[in-house]
Amino acid sequence: MQTAQDRAIATESEPPPDGGRAAALFKFVVTRPSIREAGATVVVVLILLAAMQIASWYVPDYIMPSPEAVSGAIWRLAHTDYFHVLATLGRLAAALSFSLVAGVLLGLVMALSPLLRPFVRSLVVIDTGIPALSWILLAVFWFKNPEKRIFFILVMILIPFYALSIYDGFRALPKDLVDMIESFRPSQWQTLRYLIVPHLVPYVILTTKSVIGYATRMVIFAELVASAIGVGSRMGLAQSTFHMDEVLAWTFFLVVLNIVLQLLVTAIEKAALGWRQEAAVR
Amino acid sequence: MNMLAKSFDAVATAPVISLRGVRKKFGGHLVVDNLSFNVGRGEIVTLLGRTGAGKTTVLNIIMGTMRADAGAVSVAGADPYGEFKSLKGKLAVAFQTDRLLPWRTAVENAELGLLILGIDRKIARAKAIECLASVNLAGSEHKRPHELSGGMRQRVSLARALAVDPELILLDESFSQLDHVTSRSLRADFCKVARQFGKTCLIVTHRIDDALEMADRVIVLGPGARIMLEMPLAEARLNEQTREQCRAQIETALGGHNEDDNN
Ligand SMILES: Nc1ncnc2c1ncn2[C@@H]1O[C@H](COP(=O)(O)OP(=O)(O)O)[C@@H](O)[C@H]1O
Ligand SMILES: [Mg+2]
Numbered sequence: 280m281q282t283a284q285d286r287a288i289a290t291e292s293e294p295p296p297d298g299g300r301a302a303a304l305f306k307f308v309v310t311r312p313s314i315r316e317a318g319a320t321v322v323v324v325l326i327l328l329a330a331m332q333i334a335s336w337y338v339p340d341y342i343m344p345s346p347e348a349v350s351g352a353i354w355r356l357a358h359t360d361y362f363h364v365l366a367t368l369g370r371l372a373a374a375l376s377f378s379l380v381a382g383v384l385l386g387l388v389m390a391l392s393p394l395l396r397p398f399v400r401s402l403v404v405i406d407t408g409i410p411a412l413s414w415i416l417l418a419v420f421w422f423k424n425p426e427k428r429i430f431f432i433l434v435m436i437l438i439p440f441y442a443l444s445i446y447d448g449f450r451a452l453p454k455d456l457v458d459m460i461e462s463f464r465p466s467q468w469q470t471l472r473y474l475i476v477p478h479l480v481p482y483v484i485l486t487t488k489s490v491i492g493y494a495t496r497m498v499i500f501a502e503l504v505a506s507a508i509g510v511g512s513r514m515g516l517a518q519s520t521f522h523m524d525e526v527l528a529w530t531f532f533l534v535v536l537n538i539v540l541q542l543l544v545t546a547i548e549k550a551a552l553g554w555r556q557e558a559a560v561r
Numbered sequence: 562m563n564m565l566a567k568s569f570d571a572v573a574t575a576p577v578i579s580l581r582g583v584r585k586k587f588g589g590h591l592v593v594d595n596l597s598f599n600v601g602r603g604e605i606v607t608l609l610g611r612t613g614a615g616k617t618t619v620l621n622i623i624m625g626t627m628r629a630d631a632g633a634v635s636v637a638g639a640d641p642y643g644e645f646k647s648l649k650g651k652l653a654v655a656f657q658t659d660r661l662l663p664w665r666t667a668v669e670n671a672e673l674g675l676l677i678l679g680i681d682r683k684i685a686r687a688k689a690i691e692c693l694a695s696v697n698l699a700g701s702e703h704k705r706p707h708e709l710s711g712g713m714r715q716r717v718s719l720a721r722a723l724a725v726d727p728e729l730i731l732l733d734e735s736f737s738q739l740d741h742v743t744s745r746s747l748r749a750d751f752c753k754v755a756r757q758f759g760k761t762c763l764i765v766t767h768r769i770d771d772a773l774e775m776a777d778r779v780i781v782l783g784p785g786a787r788i789m790l791e792m793p794l795a796e797a798r799l800n801e802q803t804r805e806q807c808r809a810q811i812e813t814a815l816g817g818h819n820e821d822d823n824n
Contacts, residue, residue, distance in 0.1 A: 459660040462624060463677045463725070464649040473673060477664050554664040554705050 344524040352528035367510040374433035382441020390449035425506035448482035577761040583632035594785035607772035610782035653722035657734035659714035661706040668702040674725035692720040712743040781814040790814035
């Protein structure tokens with residue numbers, strides 16, 4: 280079977296002699312970055328699986344289970360533990376959306392009020408200096424309800440990212456465009472709606488893109504410490520009961536989740552920021 | 562005598578722009594020194610001067626985004642700085658660069674002023690499409706700025722100014738960044754529309770050709786925005802010989818060698 284691209288390559292130069300076809304295909308694969316990267320990923324995954332398989336022959340299961348055992352655990356957990364996955368995703372979504380809204384509002388306060396700016400700014404800067412671990416430990420003492428604990432931890436970690444990014448975005452507002460819209464004598468609300476908000480949308484999306492992986496790790500971590508429900512707490516339970524196959528099954532799930540979330544945000548970015556030529560090309 | 566007659570004339574038809582003894586200082590530097598002139602209704606006037614003469618400063622004062630240190634400024638019967646909001650919908654500006662919003666399509670950019678005026682979306686859209694067509698952009702309504710050439714983007718920005726149907730249109734070097742061929746066709750298209758609707762225009766430029774091809778009258782500004790020459794150009798637009806005479810006069814008023822295009 281000859282694909283369209285194969286044919287395109289074949290017609291580009293002389294019809295390749297015997298063996299030349301394989302060379303042409305090889306050249307095609309190694310010169311396409313996306314195919315090359317996907318291929319490399321497959322190779323790395325196969326090597327990791329092989330290493331797991333070999334290691335599992337020499338050490339007990341609670342240190343390194345075989346890939347087969349892990350896939351069995353994935354299958355099992357998919358049937359019994361999906362509720363925990365939903366809980367984790369729900370917590371992530373709630374905390375992320377709240378942080379987005381609160382962070383954007385704080386960023387706007389910083390940008391629009393010279394009076395409050397230094398206070399909000401110091402608050403945000405101090406917050407970024409507080410380690411996630413401190414929030415986790417504090418939350419355990421401050422709140423009884425696990426949902427409150429996890430929400431609090433995530434929100435305290437995520438808000439400053441949005442606030443600072445919005446503030447930066449506001450300062451990057453082109454003076455030219457501000458003067459242009461001012462020449463029509465708009466109300467403040469109209470300036471916000473037609474200029475400021477659309478200008479800030481990329482900052483919100485790109486911040487989400489950069490924090491979403493971190494936020495996922497933090498929700499797992501917070502669940503491990505602060506809750507009996509959720510992926511993090513299930514991983515803790517599996518580890519303390521020597522179910523290494525389940526720990527690895529969850530790990531596999533988290534890797535896939537991370538990829539899916541990145542693809543999701545990238546799709547949103549493409550749809551919402553198509554006007555940014557560079558973003559579309561990237 | 563002539564001057565007096567002209568100013569009576571202007572009073573009779575109520576000038577759209579009137580500057581009396583306007584001064585503006587930046588630091589210790591007097592950028593606008595005692596400038597007075599009128600622009601009558603339906604008139605197209607060019608403010609011509611070298612880079613640094615203070616043209617943009619004068620324009621900012623007329624737009625009301627900058628306050629004059631001294632003197633009286635009246636635009637469409639209002640003080641553009643003190644009564645900023647009262648000029649809503651009465652004036653529109655096209656700048657040297659297109660200043661389009663990159664996330665809005667051509668037609669969405671062209672209708673911006675209308676939406677700010679609170680005009681119904683459907684009516685605004687129809688009007689914007691009409692204005693894009695009037696500057697020869699029919700068919701490109703749904704392209705985004707980055708898909709348009711520099712000349713086309715500048716056309717959108719002119720359509721955006723025309724769309725609000727203002728009493729006064731201000732242009733600040735709107736044709737200066739384009740090559741000669743593009744800027745000539747853009748000037749012609751703009752003038753056709755402006756004259757058709759009897760728009761009052763004040764066109765700031767450092768290019769003599771902009772004045773000779775578009776203006777009813779030119780005001781040549783020297784350093785400190787001092788008026789070096791003021792003369793009618795209606796004749797020059799039609800008659801090649803008069804045009805070259807006017808060009809020579811303007812070049813002399815600008816002083817010495819004319820480095821036309823190094824802006
Ligand atoms: N906001 C400002 N602050 C200080 N100096 C200014 C400002 N705007 C303009 N100037 C100065 O005023 C002079 C005239 O500037 P401008 O009005 O932009 O001239 P033109 O538009 O004729 O080139 C220049 O010397 C410029 O440096
Ligand atoms: Mg200027």
